Amino acid sequence: MTRPDPKQVKVMTDVAGVPQDSEVSARIANSIGPAFDGFAPIAGTLPMDLEPASFLLVQNAKVSK
Secondary structure, eight states, X not given: OOOOXXXXXXXXXXXXXXXXXXXXXXXXXXXXXXXXXXXXXGTTSSSOOOOTHHHHHHHHOOOOO
């Protein structure tokens, strides 16, 4: 996967069930972009994938005590 733009981030987060506005999409794209750039040389060789919607899922998760 290549570095996502804000429009792609918006689609992914909407599909993941954590819709947000365009400003948040742009912030996520700018925040996660360097990770995509850093992993580009070894893309496809790791047992994980970078996926921007997970960021909002974790951020919005309720922690039970």
